[in-house]
Amino acid sequence: MDFDFSPEEQKFADEVEQWLVDNHDPVVMDHHRENFSQLSDTPERRAFMKKLAAKGWLGMSWPKQYGGQEIEGVFEFILTEALSRHAAPQIGKGVGIIGKTLIRHGSEKLKREFLPQILNAEVEFAVGYSEPQAGSDAANMQLKAEKVEGGWKLNGQKMWTTSAHFADWYWVGARTDPDKRKHDGISLFLIPMDHPGLEVQSLPTIGKDTTNQVFFEDVFVPDDYLVGERGRGFQMISEALDLERFTMFTLSPITNRTDVLVDWVKQAKRDGKPLKDDPNVRRTIAHIVTDTAVAKGLSTRFLCAAKGGGKPPTIQSSQYKLFTTTLSQRVCKDALDIAGHEGTIMEGQEEAPLLGRFEGAYRATMNETVGGGSSEIQKNIIARRHLGLPKNF
Numbered sequence: 001m002d003f004d005f006s007p008e009e010q011k012f013a014d015e016v017e018q019w020l021v022d023n024h025d026p027v028v029m030d031h032h033r034e035n036f037s038q039l040s041d042t043p044e045r046r047a048f049m050k051k052l053a054a055k056g057w058l059g060m061s062w063p064k065q066y067g068g069q070e071i072e073g074v075f076e077f078i079l080t081e082a083l084s085r086h087a088a089p090q091i092g093k094g095v096g097i098i099g100k101t102l103i104r105h106g107s108e109k110l111k112r113e114f115l116p117q118i119l120n121a122e123v124e125f126a127v128g129y130s131e132p133q134a135g136s137d138a139a140n141m142q143l144k145a146e147k148v149e150g151g152w153k154l155n156g157q158k159m160w161t162t163s164a165h166f167a168d169w170y171w172v173g174a175r176t177d178p179d180k181r182k183h184d185g186i187s188l189f190l191i192p193m194d195h196p197g198l199e200v201q202s203l204p205t206i207g208k209d210t211t212n213q214v215f216f217e218d219v220f221v222p223d224d225y226l227v228g229e230r231g232r233g234f235q236m237i238s239e240a241l242d243l244e245r246f247t248m249f250t251l252s253p254i255t256n257r258t259d260v261l262v263d264w265v266k267q268a269k270r271d272g273k274p275l276k277d278d279p280n281v282r283r284t285i286a287h288i289v290t291d292t293a294v295a296k297g298l299s300t301r302f303l304c305a306a307k308g309g310g311k312p313p314t315i316q317s318s319q320y321k322l323f324t325t326t327l328s329q330r331v332c333k334d335a336l337d338i339a340g341h342e343g344t345i346m347e348g349q350e351e352a353p354l355l356g357r358f359e360g361a362y363r364a365t366m367n368e369t370v371g372g373g374s375s376e377i378q379k380n381i382i383a384r385r386h387l388g389l390p391k392n393f
């Protein structure tokens with residue numbers, strides 16, 4: 001198996017890299033935002049996405065009939081990793097989660113309305129699955145969708161909806177059929193985020209940015225805005241989560257941080273002695289670099305399994321997400337350990353090594369091991385679906 005890019009893929013990677021260098025903008029590209037740098041939450045960041053759209057780089061893997069180029073997902077992977085390497089906004093939510101699910105399951109009306117907007121970077125989405133009593137167990141969601149004349153009336157609450165404070169549309173799961181088995185009673189809806197009856201309350205997180213809780217009071221959704229088949233929402237959500245676990249958790253922050261760590265170790269001293277002479281420090285970094293190569297291998301496995309489109313590969317996605325987000329966290333923790341007592345100084349203080357880059361990043365990685373389904377949930381999926389072990393302990 002060849003782990004290197006083909007000449008055509010490498011050419012594209014070089015083109016993207018050059019374009020990002022030429023279009024560098026410190027207002028848009030901010031490494032200190034860590035994983036939240038992927039969101040298009042400001043006018044400048046939305047303008048940047050429009051430039052990407054003008055390059056024809058949104059929806060490259062989509063079918064031609066919906067404005068895509070029908071090329072393999074590896075090109076989107078190359079683009080996403082390059083954007084992440086430059087701390088620029090990313091394409092995952094619109095092109096990946098919403099766009100790909102609509103292409104597989106949406107009505108022609110919803111495809112006609114939303115796919116061009118995604119391709120032109122004219123729309124931002126928030127994704128609402130989690131609720132106060134339905135986090136890891138998303139199938140337990142209780143947001144009530146009651147059938148009324150011409151549509152649905154939604155009442156209840158969502159929790160942890162990232163992007164709700166700036167998004168245009170809400171991609172939201174609700175219980176339409178409470179009498180059915182819990183996995184079969186959920187449907188998916190699209191709702192304009194400024195709809196009367198929706199109230200967004202922000203929750204600043206440990207990870208440097210904001211998520212939200214959202215309250216629904218008699219929110220009317222026309223029939224046309226039910227996505228796919230009634231009662232099949234959970235199956236679509238599961239597919240979308242398989243995509244999210246691969247596309248929203250990139251490798252580049254790990255390699256970026258490792259480079260920063262190595263550069264720092266090369267010149268830092270402890271008790272008057274160069275840190276680079278400490279064998280424990282060298283071993284720790286060698287371990288990180290080796291595990292990064294394993295994470296790259298897991299990403300290649302996902303891309304191979306996802307070739308040709310179709311249902312995203314669940315096991316490969318969970319293995320990638322579990323390994324990459326825990327490694328991402330470990331890199332920060334190892335860097336803080338290497339920094340010794342100075343590692344405890346908070347981000348932004350002059351005395352903090354690298355101005356606390358790893359202190360801030362460590363907090364951000366706490367969110368990564370939870371968002372998109374926690375590490376425990378990824379292990380459960382692998383144990384059950386891959387190894388055929390029982391569902392619960």
Ligand SMILES: Cc1cc2nc3c(=O)[nH]c(=O)nc-3n(C[C@H](O)[C@H](O)[C@H](O)COP(=O)(O)OP(=O)(O)OC[C@H]3O[C@@H](n4cnc5c(N)ncnc54)[C@H](O)[C@@H]3O)c2cc1C
Nearest residue numbers: 127128129130135136160161162367370371372373374376
């Ligand atoms: C910053 C952030 C952003 C998020 N953004 C979104 C978003 O945009 N949209 C959205 O819908 N959701 C979002 N989430 C929710 C996220 O995807 C998780 O699914 C959710 O946070 C987990 O639910 P919970 O917090 O209620 O924890 P719980 O489900 O209560 O879990 C608590 C702990 O128990 C463990 N646990 C739970 N069940 C099991 C089990 N069966 N086996 C073993 N261990 C278990 C968990 O791993 C965790 O450690 C976000 C979460 C965070 C922190």
